[in-house]
Amino acid sequence: MALLEACDIVKTYPGVRALDYVDFVLERAQIHALVGMNGAGKSTLVKVIAGAEKPDHGSIFLDDQLLHLSHARDAAQHGIVVVHQERTLIRHLSVAENILLGIEPSQLGFINNQLLHQRARELLENLGIGDLDIDADVEKLGAGKQQLVDIARALRTSPKVIVLDEPTASLSAGETEHLFDTLRRFKERGVGIIFVSHHLDEVFEIADYITILRDGKVVSTGPITAYKPEDVPRLIVGREIAETTSDYVDATSGPVLLEVRNLWGEGFSDVSLKVHAGEVVGLAGVVGAGRTELLESLVGYRDVRSGTVLIKGKTERIRTPQQAIHNGLVLVPEKRMEKGLMMRLDVLENLTVVCLPVHSPGGIVSEQGLRQVASNIVKRLGIVTPSLRTNVGNLSGGNKQKVVFGKWLAAGEDVQGKVFLLDEPTEGIDVGARAEMWNIIRGLAAQGAGVVVATSDLEELMVLADRIYIMRAGRVVRSGRRPDFTQETVLQHMLGAVEATAAQNYP
Amino acid sequence: MKAEQAPTAGKLRAPAIDWEDFIARYGTVLALVAVFVAFWILEGRFVSGRNLLNILRQVSTLAVVAGGLTICVAAGEFDLSVGTVASLAGILVAGLMVRQEQTFEVALAIALLSGAAFGTLFGFIVTVFRVPSLIATIGGSSIALGVNFAYAGGDSIYGQMPATFKFIGQGFVGVVPFAVILALAILLVQYLFLNKTRAGRYVIATGANPKAAKLSGINTERYRFLGLVCSGFFAALAGVMLTSYLGSAQPQGADPYTMDALAAVFLGMTTIKRGQANILGTLVGVLTLGIINNGLNMVGAPFYLQNMVRGGILIFAVLLAVRREEIRFF
Numbered sequence: 147m148a149l150l151e152a153c154d155i156v157k158t159y160p161g162v163r164a165l166d167y168v169d170f171v172l173e174r175a176q177i178h179a180l181v182g183m184n185g186a187g188k189s190t191l192v193k194v195i196a197g198a199e200k201p202d203h204g205s206i207f208l209d210d211q212l213l214h215l216s217h218a219r220d221a222a223q224h225g226i227v228v229v230h231q232e233r234t235l236i237r238h239l240s241v242a243e244n245i246l247l248g249i250e251p252s253q254l255g256f257i258n259n260q261l262l263h264q265r266a267r268e269l270l271e272n273l274g275i276g277d278l279d280i281d282a283d284v285e286k287l288g289a290g291k292q293q294l295v296d297i298a299r300a301l302r303t304s305p306k307v308i309v310l311d312e313p314t315a316s317l318s319a320g321e322t323e324h325l326f327d328t329l330r331r332f333k334e335r336g337v338g339i340i341f342v343s344h345h346l347d348e349v350f351e352i353a354d355y356i357t358i359l360r361d362g363k364v365v366s367t368g369p370i371t372a373y374k375p376e377d378v379p380r381l382i383v384g385r386e387i388a389e390t391t392s393d394y395v396d397a398t399s400g401p402v403l404l405e406v407r408n409l410w411g412e413g414f415s416d417v418s419l420k421v422h423a424g425e426v427v428g429l430a431g432v433v434g435a436g437r438t439e440l441l442e443s444l445v446g447y448r449d450v451r452s453g454t455v456l457i458k459g460k461t462e463r464i465r466t467p468q469q470a471i472h473n474g475l476v477l478v479p480e481k482r483m484e485k486g487l488m489m490r491l492d493v494l495e496n497l498t499v500v501c502l503p504v505h506s507p508g509g510i511v512s513e514q515g516l517r518q519v520a521s522n523i524v525k526r527l528g529i530v531t532p533s534l535r536t537n538v539g540n541l542s543g544g545n546k547q548k549v550v551f552g553k554w555l556a557a558g559e560d561v562q563g564k565v566f567l568l569d570e571p572t573e574g575i576d577v578g579a580r581a582e583m584w585n586i587i588r589g590l591a592a593q594g595a596g597v598v599v600a601t602s603d604l605e606e607l608m609v610l611a612d613r614i615y616i617m618r619a620g621r622v623v624r625s626g627r628r629p630d631f632t633q634e635t636v637l638q639h640m641l642g643a644v645e646a647t648a649a650q651n652y653p
Numbered sequence: 654m655k656a657e658q659a660p661t662a663g664k665l666r667a668p669a670i671d672w673e674d675f676i677a678r679y680g681t682v683l684a685l686v687a688v689f690v691a692f693w694i695l696e697g698r699f700v701s702g703r704n705l706l707n708i709l710r711q712v713s714t715l716a717v718v719a720g721g722l723t724i725c726v727a728a729g730e731f732d733l734s735v736g737t738v739a740s741l742a743g744i745l746v747a748g749l750m751v752r753q754e755q756t757f758e759v760a761l762a763i764a765l766l767s768g769a770a771f772g773t774l775f776g777f778i779v780t781v782f783r784v785p786s787l788i789a790t791i792g793g794s795s796i797a798l799g800v801n802f803a804y805a806g807g808d809s810i811y812g813q814m815p816a817t818f819k820f821i822g823q824g825f826v827g828v829v830p831f832a833v834i835l836a837l838a839i840l841l842v843q844y845l846f847l848n849k850t851r852a853g854r855y856v857i858a859t860g861a862n863p864k865a866a867k868l869s870g871i872n873t874e875r876y877r878f879l880g881l882v883c884s885g886f887f888a889a890l891a892g893v894m895l896t897s898y899l900g901s902a903q904p905q906g907a908d909p910y911t912m913d914a915l916a917a918v919f920l921g922m923t924t925i926k927r928g929q930a931n932i933l934g935t936l937v938g939v940l941t942l943g944i945i946n947n948g949l950n951m952v953g954a955p956f957y958l959q960n961m962v963r964g965g966i967l968i969f970a971v972l973l974a975v976r977r978e979e980i981r982f983f
Contacts, residue, residue: 445868447867447868466867466872467867467868467869467870468870468871468872470870471870477868479868484864485862485864485865485868486865486868487862487865488858488861488862488865488866489861489862490861490927490928490929490979491857491858491861491929495854495857495858499854499858499866499869499871500869500870502851502854502855503851506850506851506854509850509851509852510849510850510851511848511849511850511851511853511854513849553869
C-alpha cells in the first residue's frame, strides 16, 4: 500500500497543459526525486499535492484514502508539509519564536516563554540540529541556517509526507549534508519525502526513487539504482536533442571587447570569461546558477566584491549602469516587465529613453527626432504596435521584448565594439518572435558587437552561441567552443551529472 | 487594443477612436463639466463672468503648489510638506519686508530659497539616506512649522508692504487678476519642463519604473532629488502669492495646501495621461476642487461641508486609480 498516490492528474493553464494525466506514487520511507526542466510540470505537481492548486482531473490518495484538497491548509491537516524555495521567516523574531509561530504555548493569551523554548529545543534536537541557538534573531543567521529554521518549522507537526522544493539553493556543502542527515532520519521513521531539485549530484546522493517529468508527462520513473547519472539529462530534455547543425565559424579572431577576471559578487564566485567582437557567447545554467547576478553586476546594477573587468583591454571599475553604457556595455534584463519596461509609458517613450541625450540639444527634446528614431526601430525590429503612442503594456510578449531590446539600438546604428548582455532574451515569447530575436542577435555579432546570451533554453544556446560558459552554483564549471558540446553534455554540466557520476563511482 | 489586430509588422496603423478608452481617459474631465453644470442649475450667478474669474483667482495659488507637487509625484516621490513650507515662505516674505525692512526683491528671494532649501534637504535625506519621502516630508513638515513659529512667534504679520508685492496677489491686468496670469505661466513652464525637456522625461521615466530607468542609464537619484526640490520651490512661491493676496501673513495660512494639492494631483492622475502625474490632469484637478469650493459657497452650504468634500475627493480619486490599476501602493 502506497503512502501517497496521485492518479491521472490533469492541470491546464490558459494556453498550456501543465500536467497531462500524471501518475505519481510515493512509498513510506522513500525519498523520491522529482526532476525536469523549467515548465516540465514539477512545481504544478507539487502544488496539486500540497493543495495549493486544484487539478482539473484526477485524484490524490493518502493511505488509500481519497483526499479533497481545496487549500494548502487541508494538505497540512493530513500531514503533507511543503518547504518552499522562498524564506518564510519573520524578521526580528527569534529562532524559537519562528519555529512555533502560530502555535505558541500560551495561557490567557500570554505566551509561556519557558515552554516555548523547551518545545523549540526538543524539536531542533529531534531534527539533529540541536546546536542552533534558539534565542538568536533569525535575521542574524546565515542563509543556510535560516533555511534549516524554515525546514524545522515545516516539520514541527509530525508529517507523513514532506515536499522539498529546491531546498539546497542557498545551502553550503556542510549545511546540505546536515539537511540530508535530517531527511534520512525522517525516512527511517517511515516518512515519505518528495525532493524537487535541479542538482543531479544531490539527487543521486539522497534519493531512492526518481520520476522524470517532461512537458507535463511522466517520461520515466523507477528506483535510482536503475539509472546512470549521465543518462538522466537525455530523459529530461527528450527527443528534442536533435543537435543543431549550424556551421561553426571561429569568432575569436576579433579583438577582446570584454574580459572578466576572477570576479566575485553575491550569487557568483570566481568567474572569468572573455567576449570577442563578432562573437556570441552563451551563458548556460539552471535558475539560480548566478547568471543574472553576474550580468547585473557587470553593468553596475549590483555590487562586485572583487575581481577585474577589462573593457577593450582597459581595466574599468563600473559602479552604475551609466558608466557601463558609457563604456559600451548594455544589459537587456530578464523579467522585462519588472526591469525592462516603463509600463505606463508608450512605445516611443520606452524606445527613446536611452537615446534621449542625442535628440535633446540644449536639454530640449526634439519630438520629431525621437519619432524618427522610434519608427526606425519599429521597422528594423518588426515591432507590431498600433502606434508609437500605444501604451507598451498593451503589446504582446515578443513585441515587449523587442522594445526592451530596441532602446539600445536607438542610441546609434553603429553597434561595433559594443557588448550586449542579454538575460533570457526569448523567455515567454512565441516561436516566431524567438526566431526573429535570434536573427537580430546574430545580426549584432555580424556587425562587430560582442554578445553574451544567458539562457536556460538549450536549443537557443546551440543555435546562437559560438562559445559556451556553463555556470552551476555561482561558478563557471565548464567552457569551450560550441562544437565541443551537445545539448546533452551542456545539460549534464548544468545539472551536475558529472559530479553525480563521480559520487556514484566512489561512494 | 491587442497587438494581433495590427496587420503587419513594423507598420503603424492610424488609431481609431476607442470609446471605452475615451471615457476612462476623460471621465474626470466630464465629471468636472457635470459639477459645473450642476452648480449652474442650482445657482444662476455661478456662471457670471465675475464669479468665473473669481474661481480662477481662488485656485491660482493652489495651482502653483499642485503643479510643483506634480513634478515630485511624477518622479515617484511624495511631498507632504508643501502646505507648511508654503506657510513658512508666506511668513518669511512678510516678516522680512515688515520687520527687517528688506526690499521686496530680497524678501522674495529668501522666501523662495527657503522652499528650495527644504526640497534640497528632503532630496538629500531621501536619495542619500534612503528614508522614504513620505516619512521625510511629514517630519520635515513639522520642522518647517517649527521654523515658522521660531521666526514669527506664531503671530500674524501685518504692516506696510510695497505695491509691487501686493500686485502679485491683488493686481489686475485688464479684468484678469495678475495671480491667474502668473499661475498659468508657471503651469506652462512646469508643463514644458516635464514634457519637452530631457530632465523632465527622465523624471517621468524614473517615476514610471525606477529599476528600468536605472538600467537604462538614468541617474534616478538625481531626478527624485529634483522632484522634491521642485515641490518645495513652487510651494514657497504659492506661499508668497497667498500673503500678497491677503495683505498679511497668517502663521499656518497655507497649511491646507498639502491636502488640496495631493487631491488635485491624484485627480489628475485619473485623466489625460492615466496613472501618471501630469500637469494638464493636475489643472483639471485644481479646477474641480475650486469649482466645488466656490459652488458650495454660492449655494450656501455650511462651511465644514467643503472640508468633507475635499477629503472625500482625495480618497475617491485614489480609490478610482487603484481600482483601475493605474496606481499601486504596497
